[in-house]
Amino acid sequence: MLQLANILHTKGFNITIIHTQFNSPQYQSIYPQFTFKSISDGFSISDKDSTLNLETGNYAVNFMNKSCIHPFRDCLARLLQEEPVACLISDSLWHFTQSVADGLKLPRIALRTSSMSCILVYAALPLVQEKGYLKTTNHELPPMTNKDMLKIYAGGFEEGKLELISIMIKETKAASGIIYNTFKELEEPAFLAISQDFRIPCFPIGPFHKYCPSSSSSLLEQDRSSISWLDHQPVNSVVYVSFGSIAQMDESEFANMAWGLASSKQRFLWVVRPGSVPGSEWLESLPKGFLDEVGERGCIVKWAPQQEVLAHEAVGGFWTHCGWNSVLESICEGVPMICSPCSYDQPINAVYVVDVWRIGVMLEKGMEAEEVGRAIKRVIVDKEGDEMRQRSESLQEKVNQSLEMGGSATQALENLVAYILSF
Missing domain, CATH: 3.40.50.2000 (Glycogen Phosphorylase B;)
Incomplete structure (x- = not known):
């Protein structure tokens, strides 16, 4: 998200980042061009000590999709009173932000940080689970076998994985567009399938890190x-x-x-x-x-x-x-x-x-x-x-080539900028 914010800032946009207290970014000194606003996440200190791992990750995200609704809405409403806002860009996992944006009559663009091929498989999972078999039905992607699908199911859905994926897909389709950290030539079949299935503008402007190669978004201290x-x-x-x-x-x-x-x-x-x-x-x-x-x-x-x-x-x-x-x-x-x-x-x-x-x-x-x-x-x-x-x-x-003048990623970024300015 910080990489994307930096890309859009170079295109002339003012950036305000709303973040939770959990894993609060320590980037105010690195990114003085951004405004950072913190909201409550609903976790206690003891919760935070045990939350950031794969076993409890689904619980944490599902919990925050409920606990952050009111703090996020209040923060965004105050921001709208202070200055005009072109749109909200939020990670697709934070699906609650779609209803908040709708309530405030603000366009929301979803950021999907995985591949385009991944979103197609995820879109098929609720039906796969409902029917009780591992088959990708209308979203069949030839490389994916039943064995591969089983790996996605690792750990089962007892911690709310399917609920999270299902709502994420639904609210992503309700967004005004999707930004992807990928480029068209890498996943062209998936790009075409998403365009047909989701029916909202899709902007594969990645790889993000190539726009700002000297900056680091690592949360951990690097050993040089x-x-x-x-x-x-x-x-x-x-x-x-x-x-x-x-x-x-x-x-x-x-x-x-x-x-x-x-x-x-x-x-x-x-x-x-x-x-x-x-x-x-x-x-x-x-x-x-x-x-x-x-x-x-x-x-x-x-x-x-x-x-x-x-x-x-x-x-x-x-x-x-x-x-x-x-x-x-x-x-x-x-x-x-x-x-x-x-x-x-x-x-x-x-x-x-x-x-x-x-x-x-x-x-x-x-x-x-x-x-x-x-x-x-x-x-x-x-x-x-x-x-x-x-x-x-x-x-x-x-x-x-995609990042050169006239390349697919560069063109997708120009299209994204024009799209935001059109709201």
């Missing part, structure tokens, strides 16, 4: 020693490993990751986020003898400047959970991927990486150490990896 270490490694020799800012794993999975990296005999830069293994401060769960085994072949940090890492010539592959930001950033730098998706949009993204764009490999057996080692070799050492790298670099070229 990783760049110094990469500077001393050969070209395309390092596998970069990071599973994002939320994903967690048990000690057994963590140990298998470690031994998989060791068995590959390849260089690696591994992001181990504190708390990624529940109950662990940082590296206590590393198996005995691992650090001695890998020696200087490995570099482990708490967090890395990912965009800069992926752009580094030493990085030859990216082992990722396939969150959309990570997939896009890898495509933008022409880096092939090793995919370990968990749930939500990640299995969808992984299928496209492996089966559609053919720029990665899937770890079918989870964190099985031998398979991990083989997958790393396929990407870093084998001819197959070179072929994936060539296809990745071809997509990278398409990204760059």
Whole structure:
């Protein structure tokens, strides 16, 4: 959202960001051009200590879609009294904002931070659940198999996942338009399908981070020693490993990751986020003898400047959970991927990486150490990896073309600006 705000600010818009107290952004000094307004989120301090994880994420978002209605409406109403507002842009997960915008007679544009292909699969899920079978019916996307759909269902719907997805789709269709962090050439079939199904303007203006490459939207402090270490490694020799800012794993999975990296005999830069293994401060769960085994072949940090890492010539592959930001950033730098998706949009993204764009490999057996080692070799050492790298670099070229004058992303942004000004 901050990246999008910066893009629109460069087009002449004044930006006011309404945010919750939970995960309140510390960006006032970094973005003095924006106005920040805080609203109550309804959480107690003890709630916040246990909320930001995948297991309780559905509960948290569903809770806030109810608890934030009145504080958000009051804040937005005061803002409308102070100055004219062209429109509201809100993340599609905050579906409550559609009814608030309608009540205040304010156009709302939804921001969808996943792929366009993901929204098509999500649109089919309520019917899939209702009929009791895994089939994408009218929204059938050939790459997605029943096995892939089951991964999206990981954890079931007991925590309100289906409710959240269903209402999100309904209120997104009720919006005045959708902004996507993607570009048309990457997902053209999905772009055409969304245009027919949602029947509202669609603006694929991404990748967002390419507009402001020097700015960081990371919530965690970056360890820049990783760049110094990469500077001393050969070209395309390092596998970069990071599973994002939320994903967690048990000690057994963590140990298998470690031994998989060791068995590959390849260089690696591994992001181990504190708390990624529940109950662990940082590296206590590393198996005995691992650090001695890998020696200087490995570099482990708490967090890395990912965009800069992926752009580094030493990085030859990216082992990722396939969150959309990570997939896009890898495509933008022409880096092939090793995919370990968990749930939500990640299995969808992984299928496209492996089966559609053919720029990665899937770890079918989870964190099985031998398979991990083989997958790393396929990407870093084998001819197959070179072929994936060539296809990745071809997509990278398409990204760059889309952002040039007259390119699809640039044109979509100009269309978005004109659309907002028309309200």
